Amino acid sequence: MSAPILPDLADLRAAVRQWKADGQVIGVVPTMGALHDGHLSLVRRARESCDRVIVTIFVNPRQFNSAEDFARYPRTEDSDAALLAPLGVDAVFVPDAAQVYPPSHATVVSVSGISEPLEGAHRPGHFDGVATVVTLLFNMTQADRAYFGEKDWQQLQVVTRLVQDLKLPVEIIPCPSIRADDGLALSSRNQRLTPQGRAQAAALPAALFEAARQIESGTPEQQALASALATIADAGFGEVEYLELRDAATLGPVLPDRPARLLVAAWLDGVRLIDNVGVTLP
Template sequence: MTRIVRSLAELRDLTRDWRAAGATIGVVPTMGALHDGHLSLVRAAQAECDRVIVTLFVNPRQFNNAEDFAKYPRTEDADAAILSPLGADVLFVPDAAEVYPPGHATTISVSGVSEPLEGAHRPGHFDGVATVVALLFNMTQADRAYFGEKDWQQLQVVRRMVADLHLPIQIVPCPAIRAADGLALSSRNQRLSPDARARAALLPAVLLDTAARIEAGGTISPTLAGATVKLVEAGLSPVEYLELRDAESLGEAQPGRPARLLVAAWLDGVRLIDNVAVTLPAQG
C-alpha cells in the first residue's frame, strides 16, 4: 500500500528512518494524472533504489498561462490507486503553502539551456521548474531522480541545475513511453477529442520522417520547413517550433555531435511537445 504524505515534517521522519537503515531513496517528480509513462519511471526507480517517493504537485510557478493551470488534470485518488499495486512507498502530495511557505522569495534561474524553444514560448516556465525541482529534491532527500526523455529540454535544465549547484543527487533519464500509434504519453492527451487524438499520431510520424531525411543528408532548413507544412495541413497549428538542436546544450546542432529534433504544436486546444534523436554525420 502506498502511503500518502502531505507534510514535510512527516516525510522527513520517514526519510530519516530510511537513511538510518542505509536505504537508498529514489524520487519521481510528477504533476499527477499518472499514465504508463510515469509508471515506467516508478519501475525504474524501484529497480535501483530501496525506497521510492512519487511526488504529486501541480506547480503554479511553471505555468505562464492561467487557463492551462486551471485545466491541468487533477486526479489524486486515481493516481494513488494506480501506484499502490506497484508498491511505491510514498505518494507525497504537498499543498502550495507546504512547498512555498509564506514569505518564500527564492527563484532558481538556469540560463543558456533554458532560453530557446520552451523558454522562448513560455517565459518564466523553467524558472518555475528549476525552483520546484530543487525544493522537491531537498524535501525528499533522494539519491536519484527519474525523468522521462519526452520533456527533453526540461531534462537538460534539471541536469544543468544539479551540476551547477553541486546537488548530491543523480539524474536518471528514462525513454519516452509511446502509445501504439507512436504518440508520446502525456497527461494533456486526456483533453484531446477522439478525432484530434487520432490526428495527433502524425506528430511523431513527421518527426521520425524528418529525422531520417536529415540523417540521409537532407538540407536542414528546407526539410524542417516541409515538415512544418505537413503538420499545419493536418491541423496541428500553430507550430510554435520545429528545430534541430544540440542534444545537451540546445544550442546550434553541430556535425558529429548528438542532436535532437524538437517540436511544439497545438491541436484541439491542447499543446503537444515531442522530440527524437538525430545523428548528424561528421564533416569530411
C-alpha cells in the same frame, strides 16, 4: 496494499531519516499527477534500482504561463494512488501549495542559457518555476536518484545542469519516452484532446521521425523541416511554435560529431503538444 499518501513534510522527513539511517538508496519520481504509463515506467525504473521510492504529486503553479491552463490541468489524486498501488512505491508525497511556497517564500532558482530557447522563448518564466520546485523537492525528499522522462527533453537538460551547477547530491536518471501504439508521446495533456484531435495527433511524431530519418540520410535540414511542417499542417494542427534541430546537450546550434535533437511544439484542438527525437547527423 497502497502506498502511504503523505501530505505533510514532517511525516516525509521522518520516514526519510529512518531510511537514510538504514543506509538505503532513495529514488524520487517528481510528477504533477494525472499519471499515465510514461510516469509508471519511471516508477518501475526507480523500483528496480532503489531501496525506497517516493513519488511526488504537486501541480506547480509557478511553471504555468496561464492561470486558465493551471486551472484546467487534470487533478486525479485518487486514480493516481490506485495506479501506484501495485508498483511498490514507499511514499506518495502530496504537499499543498502552502508547504511548498509559504507566504514568506522569496527565492527563485534560475538556470540561464539552456533554459532560454524553444520552451523558454515561448513560455517566459516556465523554467524558473521548474528549477525552483525541483530544487525544493530534492531538498524535501533527500533522494539519491531522480527519474525524468526524455519526452520533456529541455526540462531534462535544465534539471541536469541545475544539479551540476549547484553540486546537489542527487543523480539524474533519464528514461526513454513512452509512446502510444500510433507513436504519440504519452502526456497528461493528451486527456484534453477530443477523439478527433487524438486521432490527428499521431501526425506529429510521424512527421518528427520522418524528418529525423531524412536528415540522417543526407537530406538538407531545411528541406526536411519544411516537409515536416507541411505534414503537420495537413493533419489539422494550428500554430507550430517551433520545429528545430539543436545540439542535444546544450540546445544551441548543432555541432559536428555531437548528438543532436529535433524538437517540436504545436497546437491541436486547443492543446499544446511537445515532442522530440534524437538525430545522428551524417
